[in-house]
Amino acid sequence: MSQLDAFRAEVRQWLDENCPAEMRQPVTGDDDVCWGGRKFVFKNDAQKMWLDRCVAKGYTVPDWPVAYGGAGLTPEQTKIFKQEMARISARPPLQSFGIWMLGPALLQFGTEDQKKHYLTQIARGEIRWCQGYSEPGAGSDLVSLQTFGEDKGDHWVVNGSKIWTSYADQADWIFCLVRTDKSNKYQGITFMLFDMESAGVTTKPILLISGNSPFCETFFDDVVVPKTQFIGEVNRGWDVAKYLLGHEREMISGGGAGGDMRSLGAAMLKSVGANDAGELDDPVLRAEIAAFDVDVFAYRAMGERFMDMWKTGRAHPASSNMMKYVGTELNKRRYELLMSAGGSAALEWESDESREGARPRAWLRTKANSIEGGTSEVMLNVIAKRILDLPGA
Amino acid sequence: MPLYHNEDQAMLKDSISPFVAEKAPVAHLRQLRDRRDETGFSRELWAEFVDMGLPGMLVPEDQGGLGMGHMEAGIVLEEIGRNLTPSPFLTTSVGGVTALTKGGGVQAARWLPAIAAGQAIAALAIDEQARHRPDRVATTAVRSGNGFRLDGQKSFVVHGHVADILLVSANSADGLTLFAVPREAKGVSSDPRLLVDSSLASHMRFDGVELNADAVVGDVGGGQAVLDAMLAATRTGASAELLGVGQGAMDMTIGYLKERKQFGRLIGEFQALQHRAAHLYGELEVARATVMKAQQLLDEGSEDATLYVSVAKAKAGRAANLAVREGVQMHGGIGMTDEFDIGLFMKRDRALSEYMGDIHYHTDRVARLNGY
Structure with a gap:
């Protein structure tokens, strides 16, 4: 048995013994997700037990170094770990922007003390982070952001506002792009970290077309940020931000909004019904769903290849933009088909049967997939310029 | 197994790519076409394939071959596709060899060494x-x-x-x-x-x-298993060749966007074309990953290969078709002329996409394999 086979056997046995049955069910809604943090309330004992056991093994962040709360797995081992998790439909023990975004940025740009402090907190699910990037006047044109940190010697005083801050009202800390030099557009931004309970921070949820409020407006009114709380160099936060956006796109395209990677058609048999030949009982919808399934399976292979290449430094640095574009457009298509397959039942907004309109709300939520974290159009611009090297502005 | 070429495979690609591009570029296809060649491919070129051991890539070593896998055969097929090279490689060295190897016995013993030695076409x-x-x-x-x-x-x-x-x-x-x-x-x-x-x-x-x-x-009566193996190998091979056709068409088109001027600007500066080119790039990359996945699963003897072979044929078919359609359109008027190569890519895509099941056949098969 090769070392990797032995590792697989070990993981399989550990999962078998430690993953509670309740945690082997597909995630059906946001309240099935463990986000961690000071304010998080566990849905049940199994959810807490699963988190605790994974924390003890470093399995919330399997590929992070052991010193920072990870399990120190190699890319090959991480892939096997994920395969074994998927094999038993195990839920991720912990999800967070800390894991997906801040963590990778800290690993790349953080000091040793920062890594030990913040990464360990993230790995244990102790602190829930939110991301302060977009502003009312700075969406796709993010670098024109205006939130300003005035230099006061040993600290900054931050004023301004952010928008589309995911779960800002539930987060403990924020990683935030703040202008610290008004004379230099790209090299005048600092990547700051601060507590959301700091004096002067307020949040206001934004009601979306889905009827939910996952995003907030976040206001900073003379917020004091000590000059120890930034990553990288002062005025060079754009480098960190760009790096981190790569990871956000990786996340959105991979496990996140890239969505379910199983056959949609097989899952729709029950609601659409089958004809005598056992085929979905609407030939045109069946054809569209089958074409979609081809793209889903294809994208699954792409995700595997992308991660294999990304983790070993083989991927084009801009290829996460392509993943984000393809993955989010695919997920929007999935929900259009889910709505069609559901018929009038998929329209119900408030009923027990519809779990309070879970499907139509999720359908509407997916429309943001190709807007947040860089619109599809921005992704295509980046691919055209950085990968295809097409000319022009 | 990571889903990218390992060192040996990368070296193979580095030797095959210039070889095919030099010996059998699109001009080679034009030569055969214009002289109304009755064989359909060049036996001289096939002899050079033999010198490199290519016809017997998939033939087991004890029968005179190289004992390689579909991943390696795919490298050759992609270059064949990119250069529109007329070649019996797919039917002989992939489909034929797979059927004979699977069947074994007298026919394998008789034909596999002959194929590896370049003495037989299937x-x-x-x-x-x-x-x-x-x-x-x-x-x-x-x-x-x-x-x-x-x-x-x-x-x-x-x-x-x-x-x-x-x-x-x-x-x-x-x-x-x-x-x-x-x-x-x-x-x-x-x-x-x-x-x-x-x-x-x-x-x-x-x-x-x-x-x-x-x-x-x-x-006797056991033909289905041999046929299935042969179809899986040939479809996967055709997918790799389609990928080459699509990639060749895209590369040519991107090149054209960087040299053709209208309204005083390079047409590649127009966002209307940039976005379509970027979309095409994504589709081809996804197709590439899918084809590679099918090759890898076949080489591993995995049950999942059955599904991924059809996913690959359907996806590579879609992506290559988009590449040749965008290619002709973005070339404008000259894309319609016989003198420019892009139209030849469109023709090859059409024939290759049909071979061993088109997009629709394989999309339907994906549905059936998933029970709907």
Whole structure:
């Protein structure tokens, strides 16, 4: 048995013994997700037990170094770990922007003390982070952001506002792009970290077309940020931000909004019904769903290849933009088909049967997939310029 | 196994890519076409393939081959696709070799070393109607004397008129059976047709062809397993070649966007074209990953290969088709001329996409394999 086979056997046995049955069910809604943090309330004992056991093994962040709360797995081992998790439909023990975004940025740009402090907190699910990037006047044109940190010697005083801050009202800390030099557009931004309970921070949820409020407006009114709380160099936060956006796109395209990677058609048999030949009982919808399934399976292979290449430094640095574009457009298509397959039942907004309109709300939520974290159009611009090297502005 | 080429495979690509580009660029196809070549490919070029050991890539080492896998064969096929190289590699070295290896026995022992040595060309006689339906077989093999008598007809037999050995599906009393039929056998006739991509594919007749009992590839009545293996390999190979066609068309088109000027600007500056080019890039990258996945699963002998072969053929078909359509459109008027190569890519894509099941066939198969 090769070392990797032995590792697989070990993981399989550990999962078998430690993953509670309740945690082997597909995630059906946001309240099935463990986000961690000071304010998080566990849905049940199994959810807490699963988190605790994974924390003890470093399995919330399997590929992070052991010193920072990870399990120190190699890319090959991480892939096997994920395969074994998927094999038993195990839920991720912990999800967070800390894991997906801040963590990778800290690993790349953080000091040793920062890594030990913040990464360990993230790995244990102790602190829930939110991301302060977009502003009312700075969406796709993010670098024109205006939130300003005035230099006061040993600290900054931050004023301004952010928008589309995911779960800002539930987060403990924020990683935030703040202008610290008004004379230099790209090299005048600092990547700051601060507590959301700091004096002067307020949040206001934004009601979306889905009827939910996952995003907030976040206001900073003379917020004091000590000059120890930034990553990288002062005025060079754009480098960190760009790096981190790569990871956000990786996340959105991979496990996140890239969505379910199983056959949609097989899952729709029950609601659409089958004809005598056992085929979905609407030939045109069946054809569209089958074409979609081809793209889903294809994208699954792409995700595997992308991660294999990304983790070993083989991927084009801009290829996460392509993943984000393809993955989010695919997920929007999935929900259009889910709505069609559901018929009038998929329209119900408030009923027990519809779990309070879970499907139509999720359908509407997916429309943001190709807007947040860089619109599809921005992704295509980046691919055209950085990968295809097409000319022009 | 990571989903990218390992060092050996990358080295193979580094040697194959310039080899095919130098020996058989698109101009080579034009030469054969313009002189109305009756073989359909260059035997001189095939001899050079032999010098590099390529025809026997998939042939086991103990039978004179290199014992490589579909991942490696795909590297060769992608370059064949990129250069629109007419070649018997797909039918002979991928489809034929896979069937013979799977079947084993006398036919494998006879033909595999010959293929590896470049002494035999194989063709696949599977379809009997214009659209790919390998399960609809009217050709019959009736027990006769020491063996069988074969009667029926097949169409779209690429290289059928020049092949040394034909792999023919037929129904026997015991069920579907695959036969290795020498083209020179009495009662075999071919009617080669020139196709849209300047390739030659034959309508073939089998009129009372007398075969020995050992002409069976695999077991009598056990043809399905051999046929399935052959189809899986050939479809995956065709997907890799399609990927090359698509990539070649895209590279040419991106190049054109960077040199053609209108309204005083390079047309590649126009966002309307940039976004379409970027979208195409994504589709081809996804197709590449999918084809590689199918190759890897086949090489691993995984059950999932069945699904991924059809996903790959459908996805590579879609992506390559988008590449050639965008290619012709973005080239504008010159894209419609015979003088420019982009139209040849469009023609090749059409023929290759049809071969062994088109986008629609394989999309439907994905649905069936998933139980709907």
